[in-house]
Amino acid sequence: MSPFLSSLWSSVGKKAMMGLTGLLMIGFLVEHLIGNLLLVFAEPATFNRYAHALTSMGGVLIVAEWILIIILAAHVVSAISVSLGKMRARPEGYKKKASAGPPSRKSVSSMTMIYTGIVLFIFLILHLNTFKYGPNYTTEVDGVVMRDLYKLVYEVFAQPGYTVGYVVIMTLLGFHLRHGFWSAFQSLGLNHPNYYKTLNTLGIFVALLLAFGFIGIPIWIYLSS
């Protein structure tokens, strides 16, 4: 392995990669949430026009999608490596183990990252299958024929099963980000006495914002249909 690659695959490099890719995905989710708010606060045509604009970007979109796939892959591969590594690092566990309490940050969130992560991964595939590769309704906006994604979304979330499923999984996203957000800064070496508290508070805020944002939309649609 080249020195650069072996550094990236060291304990520090791996976690820096995981943190960076995690933060980039959070950035993506913020954009995704803002776009989705059009489902609630705008006309169907506005949302469809937005979706159409995105899918009409052609090459740019394909490049963006591949970047996202690479980001996700790097995150998942390093996550799996860390999780397998910890099992190897303590072959025999304790008969009795207690949690130390503050200033420890160990929590349900921090101890379940790999599980919430795996659920998110499976969800992602189902989510793309439901919408991106879902039924192709069409509509006409300003004389342009385009996909009626708005109709599809409203149809999907009229079903209680989907709505409940999304609420549960977005709650798990909240847990993942509760530990993930501040942890990413720590892994990138960006934590500092002056920011530690702020990063933690911001992490709670980001987790709540994204979880409740993505929970609110399906619930809103379910209730209004």
Next chain:
Amino acid sequence: MDRISLTLKVWRQKGPSEPGRLVSYELKDISTHMSFLEMLDVLNEQLIHKGEEPVEFDNDCREGICGMCSLVINGLPHGPQKSTATCQLHMRKFRDGETITIEPFRAKGFPIIKDLVVDRSAFDRIIQAGGYVSMNAGGAPDANNIPIAKEIADEAMDAAACIGCGACVAACPNASASLFTAAKISQLALLPQGHPERKRRARAMVAQMDAEGFGDCSNHAECEAVCPKNISILHIARMKREYLRTIFTA
């Protein structure tokens, strides 16, 4: 109450590759003014009188500065009292009739030698990889000869308080040695004497830490909570900076 009775469940293991198990011992009339290790001394005297093998455990200074004592006491490395090494823990922290489970530090990087004694020489090898300054620094310099800001000196001193006990590894859900390694990298990275070799040091010490089979850091911060010297995980953040700097700069 000045005297208490206890049930101990102690990990007994004859050798590195022998199977081990928890063995129960009843202890009566233990003074609450005893230290935890003195209580184990009492247990061992009784075992020796009965012709049984005494329980092996590590210790040396018994005043919280050498880092030799260890033990996971009721699930916590160095026991229930914060900022305190096992040797400075006293029996007044325990109730009459209490059952105390005593296990060795557990990590692949800390193989068990016997009973409660583990081999922590992985830490020595991490230090050997770069935890030093290789120039001849001479005698102690005159005070304020090299001006160092008070906050920096304080932080370096905080990091230097690490006694290398390994409780951080024992407490970590991943058995990561990040806190120890970070403390050692940090104390030198903060001071001018440590600057010339900082890159080589960060790379070599992290590489050695990884090679010893410790896990990766997931930022649970259990280490900081059990560390007898309160080493902060902010030193881990500095270690990451020191290391990442070596990847992205020549």
